[in-house]
Amino acid sequence: MxxxxLSEEVLSYFSELSSRAPKLALDCTLGGGGHAARLLELDPELSIVGLDCDNEAVRRCLERFGSESERIVVLQANFGDAISALEARWFEISQQLQAGEGPLGAFGFILADLGYSSFQIEAAERGLSFQLGGPLDMRLNQQTGETAADILNRCSEREIVRMLRRGGVGSEASAVAKEIVRSRPLSTTSDLSAACERSVPKARRTPGRNPATTIFQAVRIEVNNEFGVISALLESAPKLLASGGRLAVISFHSLEDRLVARAMRGWQRSTTPSKLPIKAAEDTIGKLLTSSAVVPAEQEISSNPRARSARLRVFEKH
Ligand SMILES: C[S@@+](CC[C@H](N)C(=O)[O-])C[C@H]1O[C@@H](n2cnc3c(N)ncnc32)[C@H](O)[C@@H]1O
Incomplete structure (x- = not known):
């Protein structure tokens, strides 16, 4: 399950949408369909195009929303390719949902709830968690691309150090990379956890935190090209939004959140030299509605500890 x-917060940003924004939303990360179901329930006039790169999530949502096909289209696609995936299926989408001419400028609300669903983390065979024994896979879309084992068995020690650093691993990155190379071939999550365990001395561990946490995070980021696809989504979202439309992004680690915050702040910054007689607001894309990230209330964290690290940022296009 x-x-x-942060669904109350997402719903409240959605419900304050300007009346000129179209009643069409793009859910870039359908997962179990939780946010999508709440949005459909809140606004009976809303239609949704929902994406997920994981065919299991797509299957689950087709089953969940099967009877509402005139209100939601479910597609298997990577949000990094959102524009081309939507363009390729637009005829079908516009027939089913009575949407406009094309995806550019069509959406009143775009939601991206980044990361992994509990279904994925709890499935040992996906290899996403160091707490569950399973194959060292980590791909969100298991139909394509290299697994974590492929990458860690192929890359040079220096490439592994770079990958770990990019993904947030600190000074232990070199020792971990050396141990990974020494332990090859790796094939299971236990092989990688054991390499982490051997390479980070007990004295250097943060109390209460398994050193494998950040190392698994860094490898998952690489396997799924997370920074690349988030950057691509941040490029395409302003093009997909209609005037008055909003983009809401929930991230789960500071590295993702930094990309989102930087892009949204950039969109509201004027590009006109201050000497020109144009008001700054006229040449910005829109405004950031969350001056600092919205975080879950204590009550949400106590009922769903997974929400602990969630950060929501929302941007409105002029
Ligand atoms: C945190 S879950 C979303 C949960 C969903 N909002 C709900 O309420 O059930 C994230 C989902 O995004 C999907 N995902 C992650 N990266 C993706 C990408 N680049 N393109 C499409 N889907 C992605 C994952 O497969 C996962 O199902």
């Missing part, structure tokens, strides 16, 4: 995170 996956519980949608």
């Amino acid at each position: 996956h519980t949608a995170v």
Whole structure:
């Protein structure tokens, strides 16, 4: 079971949408369909195009929303390719949902709830968690791309150090990379956890935190090209939003959140030299509605500990 995170906050940003924004939403990360179901329930005039790169999530949502096919289209696609995936299926989408001419400028609300669903983390065979024994896979879309084992068995020690650093691993990155190379071939999550265990001395561990946490995070980021696809989504979201439309992004680690915050702040910054007689607001894309990230209330965290690290940022296009 996956519980949608920060859903009251997402719904409140959705319900304050300007009346000129179209009643069409793009859910870039359908997962279990929790947010999508709440949005459909809140606004009977809303239609949704929902994406997920994981065919299991797509299957689950087709089953969940099967009877509402005139209100929601479910597609298997990576949100990093959102524009081309939507363009390729637009005829079908516009027939089913009575949407406009094309995806550009079509959406009143775009939601991206980044990361992994509980279904994925709890499935040992996906290899996403160091707490569950399973194959060292970690792909969100298991139909394509290299697994974590493929990457860690192929890359040089130096490439592994770089990958770990990019993904947030600190000074232990070199020792971990050396141990990974020494332990090859790796094939299971236990092989990688054992390499982490051997390479980070007990004295250097943060109390209460398994050193494998950040190392698994860094490898998952690499396997799924997370920074690349989030950057691509941040490029395409302003093009997909209609005037008055909003983009809401929930991230789960500071590295993702930094990309989102930087892009949204950039969109509201004027590009006109201050000497020109144009008001700054006229040449910005829109405004950031969350001056600092919205975080879950204590009550949400106590009922769903997974929400602990969630950060929501929302941007409105002029
Ligand atoms: C945190 S869950 C979303 C949960 C959902 N909001 C709900 O309420 O059930 C994240 C989902 O995004 C999907 N996902 C992650 N990266 C993706 C990407 N680049 N493109 C499409 N889907 C992605 C994952 O497969 C996962 O199902």
